[in-house]
Amino acid sequence: MSDHSSTAEVRRLMEDPLGHDPEVWRTLSTEVGATALHIPEVYGGAGFGITELAVACEEMGYALLCAPYFASVVLAATAILNAGTEQQKQNYLPGLAAGTQKGTLAYAERNGRWSANAIETQATKRRGHYVLGGIKSFVPDAHVADHVIVAARIEGESNLELFLTESDAPGMVIQPLSVMDETRKLSVIELTDVPAERLGETDKTMAIRETLAIAAVCLANEMVGGAERLRTDALAYAQMRVQFGRPIASFQSLKHKAADMLMDVELAKSGAYHAAAAFDTGADDAEAMASLAKAQASDAYMQTAVHAVQINGGIGFTWENDTHLWFKRAKSSSVFFGDANYHRELLIQAWT
Amino acid sequence: MAFTEQSVREQVRAFLEDTWDPNLSLMEWRNILVDSGWGVPSWPEAWYGLDLSLSLVPTVNEVFAEFEAIHVARKGAGQLAAATILTHGTDAHRQKYLKPILTGETTWCQLFSEPGSGSDLAGATTRAVLEGDSWIVNGQKVWTTSAHHADYGFLLARTNLDVPKHQGLSMFLIDMRQTGIEVKPLRQMNGHASFNEVFFTDAVIPRDQLLGAEGDGWQIATTTLMHERRFADSAGRKIEPSIRTERIYQEEAEEIRVSNEPYKWYPQRAGRPDLVLERAQSTGCIEDPVIRQEIAKLLSLNLCVGWTAARAKAAQAQGKTPGPEGSLSKLASSVVAREANRVHTLISGSDAMLTGPESPMEGVIAEVLVSTPAISIAGGTDEIQKNIISERVLGMPKEPRTDVDVPFLEVRRN
Numbered sequence: 001m002s003d004h005s006s007t008a009e010v011r012r013l014m015e016d017p018l019g020h021d022p023e024v025w026r027t028l029s030t031e032v033g034a035t036a037l038h039i040p041e042v043y044g045g046a047g048f049g050i051t052e053l054a055v056a057c058e059e060m061g062y063a064l065l066c067a068p069y070f071a072s073v074v075l076a077a078t079a080i081l082n083a084g085t086e087q088q089k090q091n092y093l094p095g096l097a098a099g100t101q102k103g104t105l106a107y108a109e110r111n112g113r114w115s116a117n118a119i120e121t122q123a124t125k126r127r128g129h130y131v132l133g134g135i136k137s138f139v140p141d142a143h144v145a146d147h148v149i150v151a152a153r154i155e156g157e158s159n160l161e162l163f164l165t166e167s168d169a170p171g172m173v174i175q176p177l178s179v180m181d182e183t184r185k186l187s188v189i190e191l192t193d194v195p196a197e198r199l200g201e202t203d204k205t206m207a208i209r210e211t212l213a214i215a216a217v218c219l220a221n222e223m224v225g226g227a228e229r230l231r232t233d234a235l236a237y238a239q240m241r242v243q244f245g246r247p248i249a250s251f252q253s254l255k256h257k258a259a260d261m262l263m264d265v266e267l268a269k270s271g272a273y274h275a276a277a278a279f280d281t282g283a284d285d286a287e288a289m290a291s292l293a294k295a296q297a298s299d300a301y302m303q304t305a306v307h308a309v310q311i312n313g314g315i316g317f318t319w320e321n322d323t324h325l326w327f328k329r330a331k332s333s334s335v336f337f338g339d340a341n342y343h344r345e346l347l348i349q350a351w352t
Numbered sequence: 353m354a355f356t357e358q359s360v361r362e363q364v365r366a367f368l369e370d371t372w373d374p375n376l377s378l379m380e381w382r383n384i385l386v387d388s389g390w391g392v393p394s395w396p397e398a399w400y401g402l403d404l405s406l407s408l409v410p411t412v413n414e415v416f417a418e419f420e421a422i423h424v425a426r427k428g429a430g431q432l433a434a435a436t437i438l439t440h441g442t443d444a445h446r447q448k449y450l451k452p453i454l455t456g457e458t459t460w461c462q463l464f465s466e467p468g469s470g471s472d473l474a475g476a477t478t479r480a481v482l483e484g485d486s487w488i489v490n491g492q493k494v495w496t497t498s499a500h501h502a503d504y505g506f507l508l509a510r511t512n513l514d515v516p517k518h519q520g521l522s523m524f525l526i527d528m529r530q531t532g533i534e535v536k537p538l539r540q541m542n543g544h545a546s547f548n549e550v551f552f553t554d555a556v557i558p559r560d561q562l563l564g565a566e567g568d569g570w571q572i573a574t575t576t577l578m579h580e581r582r583f584a585d586s587a588g589r590k591i592e593p594s595i596r597t598e599r600i601y602q603e604e605a606e607e608i609r610v611s612n613e614p615y616k617w618y619p620q621r622a623g624r625p626d627l628v629l630e631r632a633q634s635t636g637c638i639e640d641p642v643i644r645q646e647i648a649k650l651l652s653l654n655l656c657v658g659w660t661a662a663r664a665k666a667a668q669a670q671g672k673t674p675g676p677e678g679s680l681s682k683l684a685s686s687v688v689a690r691e692a693n694r695v696h697t698l699i700s701g702s703d704a705m706l707t708g709p710e711s712p713m714e715g716v717i718a719e720v721l722v723s724t725p726a727i728s729i730a731g732g733t734d735e736i737q738k739n740i741i742s743e744r745v746l747g748m749p750k751e752p753r754t755d756v757d758v759p760f761l762e763v764r765r766n
Contacts, residue, residue: 235746250749255742262741263684266677270659271652292652344648345641351629351651352638 004028005063007322013066014182014325018144020067028067029099035073036097039081043093050214054221054276061225064325066183068102068141074218075140075211076103079149082207083162083199092147092164103147105211106136106189114338116160116208121152121191123163123198130154131171131193132163138336142167142174142187150189150196151208159203162211163196170194181332183325213290214279215337220272220293223333227265227297227304230326234261234308241313254311261307268293268300288350291343298334298343305330360408364390364415372421374598378607381422381600382455391424391454399438399446400454422604425456426591427611429498433460433506435579437525440564440572445525449504456607461502461528463493463550464573468766471736473508474517474570475755475765478552480509480524487511487524487557489532492549497614499535499548502528507557508573510760511566517760521569525561532556542722546614620719621726622685623692625654627713631699646695653691657684676745683737686728693724 004024013019029035038053039045046052053074060069077096080089080103095101111118121134132150142148150163167174171194177186200207235258238249248254275293278286305327309316316323334340371384385391386400393412395401404412416423434453437445452458469475478491489509499505505526512520528535532555537545564572591612593605628647632638638647664677697704700712707718728734742748755763 235748239748247749250752252739252751255746255748256735256738258746258748259683259738259741262676262746263680263687266660266680267653267656267684270663270677271656273663274655274659292648292655295648296652296656341645344645344652347648347652348638348644351648352633 001059001063001065005060005065007064007325010064010066010183010325017176017185019141019183019185020144024065025067025099028069034069035099037073039077039093039097043089044097045093046097049276049280050217051273051276051280054218054272057218057222058225058228058272061222061329062229064183064226064229064329068104068144070184070215070218070222071104071139071141071145072096072099072102075105075215076145076147076149078214079105079162079207079211080164080199082211083204084164085200088164088197088199095146101146102141102144103149104139104142104145105215106139106142106148106150107212108136108138110135110137110188112138114212114342116205119151119153119160121150122155123152123161123196124155126193130163130196130198132165132191132196133193134191136189136191137177137186139174139187139189141185142189143176143185148172148189149199150191150194159205160208161204162199162208164199165194165196169196179332181328183329184332209287212337213287216290216294216343217272217275217279219333219337220268220290220297221276223297223301223330224265224269224272226326226329226333227268227301230301230304230308230323230330231258231261231265233323234258234311238311248311257307257311261304264300264303268296271296285350288347291338291346291350294338295340295343295347298340301330302334355402355404355408357408357411360404360411361415364412365418368415368419368421372419374420374596374600376600378422378600378603379455379457382424385422386424386451386454395438399450420594420596422600424454425607427456427459427498427607429460429462429502429506430456430458432462432576432579433504433525436506436523436563436572436576439575440523440568441525442560444560445563449525458503459498459501461496461499461505461550462576463496463499463505463507463526465493465495467492467494471733473573474521475763476508476510476521477765478507478509480507480511480522480557482511482559485559487559487562489524489526489552489555489557491552493552494538494547494549496535496548496550497546498611499528499550500537501610504528505550506563506576508569511569513761514759515567516756516758517763518570518756519567520760521573522566523563523569523572524557525563526555526557530555541725542617542620542719544614544617546617617719617723620716621689621723623689623724623727624696624716624720625650625688625692627716627720628692628695628699631696631712631717635699637699637701643695643698646698650688650691650695654688657681657688660684676741679741679745682732683734683741686734689724689727693721696720 033046034056036046037048037056038050041047080092096103108114109120123130123132132152145167148165148167151160152163154161171192173190174187177188179186238254239247241248271293275289278289308323309327312321312323315321367388367390389402392400393402393404394406394409397403430453434450437449464473466476468477480487480489505528507524507526508521510520511522532553534551536549538547538549539545591608593608594601632643632647637643660677661681696717700717703712704721708715711718743750
């Protein structure tokens, strides 16, 4: 990861509209096998669990890897795994596992809310086939996706469903959003009578909830990886930076801050690891634990980022210094797929 | 003798079948137990043990549990005293003190902290001066659990003012039942008096009750504190009295009651996050969106603290070098307690002004509200913990010291 995601490379890809290096993506999928991790072997995957997927996300968060991994592997593949028919899994998962195809999940809309009742996109049946209408937003890496999975309601029904369509389908317009964290490209998608196939045949409420929960877990693990990087880089800087004739790391105010940062990050890691394992052991409260992990990681990552800028002092506020790359990822991840308050409310609902 | 798990199981079973009888008195049983070697099997054979490897001790405990047989006395400072005497004492010390500690016949206290030296334990100023064949002690100790009913204490005292602070301390075994010692209960801000102040006015210690050599006190205290942490870890489980009614269980229950008495408010000191949901539901404020957030935040934090400790334990079990997660639990428990206090206050609202039987949960909540400040002080303040974490775990520079290379006499102190 550190070979292929130096901060110079991260900065180059931030400026690049594609947002990732296709050669690195090929390495990641064919040599490392990262795109296949949690996909079962029958669909061309490696057959590991969410724990392993989460470890990959943690490393990517640490390195701030610019790649459509979260969109394609965590979101699209998981959605198809959870909601697709056998045939759909056979059709789409091998390509995603091999990394030769990419996908994303178009869930949230312009209102920016992540609960099911915020979704207004409609699926209408025309001559036996579904067409989608609506506007999706905050869609990660849609600009490089082949398959776009869209959350929508069938006209006249209340349940949320998932539909799979192709990015070059007629009636689909994908426009990049101007984003603060340029290491993760987001798009707005306008859907006008876009032909799509429904994922699965029966009610997919639980499949969607589980997909969102796994997204939250993976994001939480990515976030604790990023927080760890901020923490260790800030510590290394404090050890090296001299003021008043001594390294600033020798000042007790910095030492105590560093101890607090260690605690914040380690506690959030524990939550993120526990939640990932909860999916692999089939724990009843896995979904609630995903919310716990996401809330804990959101607060810890952001707090660590704030401390990291402060420890770097003036240089930490410059564009040239790397801290802001992770600061921005921390900020945007803290609200992506639901902020800490949203997830804490879900947690309390599960507990009462 | 080479033990295996199987042979240990068989031998302990045979021993208990022969000797265990719940109708014995506690002292009769403990005398038999201590003489057998199964009371402290990991101790040396020469001193009440069997040289059993520590890894087989859980097997012994399992068989004891099967028989509901009673163990050697496990009273806080007694265990520490025993470990310290076993390591640093002379044979005469071991002969005199070890067995009565194990049987529970004697109670011990640890005389380390002073009003003038809290975090800076090596700054102790209680003096011991050799006069003829006796050490004469003057000074004051504080935060001494069980001092009011202790038979003996192990005392850290200064024997030399002209050498640097760590070199001028010595460790003594002192008879607490003498006129030169006055013990006064120390009342805490939560109303309990779990500890004591101990005043020494020409208290007398026979010359041969010095532990180790003169000047070894700091080194011995350090190993004792290490034992304290280990006990806090392994024996941290609360010893619960049996519900059985035979004489021996009743005697043990009384022993446990007395030794647990100072700690009865400790659950409240930790903030009682376990009560938060129940309280919010019974008061109806669970509908309040702010309180929902605060509760979720607190309980998430508390769970993460537990999982972090579990991670440390798992890493240790796999023989990995302990990661940073192991050093955080004390500091993290302070944060949990402080946050729990805040959330309980939010839930209780105006009732947080009340105390006693008419107040929320018959006073338990009020006790939480005035007890949590102890947790970030006792056993090493949060500030000291953060110094330790930043220096030992994160490798940051040590605090500058002005008091280590000069005679103690020249060091500024309270």
